[in-house]
Amino acid sequence: MSIRIVLVDTNHPGNIGASARAMKNMGLSELHLVRPKCFPHAEATARASGADDLLERAKTFETLEAAIADCGLVVGTSARQRHLPWDLIEPRECAARVAQDSRSGHVAVVFGSERYGLTNEELARCNLLVTIPTQGEYSSLNIAMAVQVLAYEIWLAVRPGAPEPAPREVPLASAEEMARLYEHIEQVLEYIDFRDRTGGGHLMARIRRLFNRAQLDQNEMNILRGILTAVQARRRPAGKSATS
Ligand code: SAH
Numbered sequence: 001m002s003i004r005i006v007l008v009d010t011n012h013p014g015n016i017g018a019s020a021r022a023m024k025n026m027g028l029s030e031l032h033l034v035r036p037k038c039f040p041h042a043e044a045t046a047r048a049s050g051a052d053d054l055l056e057r058a059k060t061f062e063t064l065e066a067a068i069a070d071c072g073l074v075v076g077t078s079a080r081q082r083h084l085p086w087d088l089i090e091p092r093e094c095a096a097r098v099a100q101d102s103r104s105g106h107v108a109v110v111f112g113s114e115r116y117g118l119t120n121e122e123l124a125r126c127n128l129l130v131t132i133p134t135q136g137e138y139s140s141l142n143i144a145m146a147v148q149v150l151a152y153e154i155w156l157a158v159r160p161g162a163p164e165p166a167p168r169e170v171p172l173a174s175a176e177e178m179a180r181l182y183e184h185i186e187q188v189l190e191y192i193d194f195r196d197r198t199g200g201g202h203l204m205a206r207i208r209r210l211f212n213r214a215q216l217d218q219n220e221m222n223i224l225r226g227i228l229t230a231v232q233a234r235r236r237p238a239g240k241s242a243t244s
Helices: 011-026 042-057 091-103 141-158 175-189 203-214 220-232
Strands: 005-008 030-034 060-061 072-077 106-111 128-130
Touching: 005 011, 005 060, 005 141, 011 030, 011 042, 011 141, 030 042, 060 203, 072 091, 091 141, 106 141, 175 203, 175 220
Parallel strands: 005 030, 005 106, 030 060, 072 106, 072 128
Antiparallel strands: none
């Protein structure tokens, strides 16, 4: 299965080229670009050096959701220690997870824009968050350098001769299946008149974060979808109150 690098809202085409080069050195070949500002571009090709074949095969998307739809594990990268309830891991541990989950499904490692990084909305679509540890406050690497560090650790974990992790017994649900779960939850919440008490309409974002953090496998997904379908199928017998 594939290990994909996803670059979101990249401003400088040179960074796309340099990321492709970093990937190819480390045996990665699948590059997805979400809303690149300038691509294709001569600067990207120049900085890719001999990795322009990756640029030719790179796919472009309008949304992160579309770029990761078929992926099980989705890892977000962040320069900042955000106060967010994600498992925050370092590149080596991330590479071990990537090596394991790429045995049973597609995996994505997602990088944000040079200026702003990934938005909270985009991070909410990730299962894990990885930060490259740095010295003190100066924590932001050039994006292609960050791709290089992550790709290097992944290569060490997957190159021929590396110990092979046991694959998961049940593969993770894909991002697309997760998106269908959220649609289903929304329908059921509406059906049971559940009120959003988060103040500001954050309920679905919180639910998304909760389940993405939990890293649902396909069996767990089936259980949840079954429960939701059962709620929708339930009709209260006439004359009975909700509590009886
Ligand atoms: N000002 C932005 C920095 C963006 S750097 C911020 O604070 O998030 C561009 C991208 O490079 C980031 O979105 C991330 O994908 C990657 N990156 C840079 N430094 C990193 C680090 N220390 N750990 C993990 N990823 C990093």
